[in-house]
Amino acid sequence: MTQEPGFAALCRAETAQVVRLVELLQQEQQAMIAGQVHLLEPLADSKSRVLDELAQHSQRRAQLMKTLGLSDSDTVYVWLADKPDERQAWLELEDHIHRAQGINQLNGSFIEQQLGQVEEALAVLRQAAAATMSYDRGGQQAQPLGGRRFLGSA
Numbered sequence: 502m503t504q505e506p507g508f509a510a511l512c513r514a515e516t517a518q519v520v521r522l523v524e525l526l527q528q529e530q531q532a533m534i535a536g537q538v539h540l541l542e543p544l545a546d547s548k549s550r551v552l553d554e555l556a557q558h559s560q561r562r563a564q565l566m567k568t569l570g571l572s573d574s575d576t577v578y579v580w581l582a583d584k585p586d587e588r589q590a591w592l593e594l595e596d597h598i599h600r601a602q603g604i605n606q607l608n609g610s611f612i613e614q615q616l617g618q619v620e621e622a623l624a625v626l627r628q629a630a631a632a633t634m635s636y637d638r639g640g641q642q643a644q645p646l647g648g649r650r651f652l653g654s655a
């Protein structure tokens with residue numbers, strides 16, 4: 502019995518985990534768009550579990566590839582040339598990985614954009630707080646909390 506069916510099976514098992522990851526990334530994206538921040542923590546926990554399982558599947562496949570002498574993409578594609586089942590499993594895995602990467606990059610961009618907006622809002626609020634803190638309730642310039650002595654003048 503050859504190891505080739507094992508390769509296809511490992512690719513399919515890994516693909517199943519990547520598909521699950523894509524689903525979670527899409528849910529994460531929808532939660533961010535809808536502003537449902539409370540959903541992000543459970544999604545992050547689920548993603549972490551799926552990524553752990555995915556790493557285990559990937560490691561098993563990588564070990565098999567190493568025993569088959571498949572060390573780079575060129576040798577993989579040469580090896581797959583006359584193995585349609587394995588080639589199909591491999592191409593599906595690659596396709597789903599690219600999809601997961603694309604969604605993950607989009608989510609990361611969305612997070613960066615949101616963080617930028619939060620930082621801008623904080624800067625505006627800090628400036629507003631500083632401006633209102635310099636006057637007391639009577640509209641007079643507030644006195645600093647410290648004494649009137651300058652550093653080094655004692």
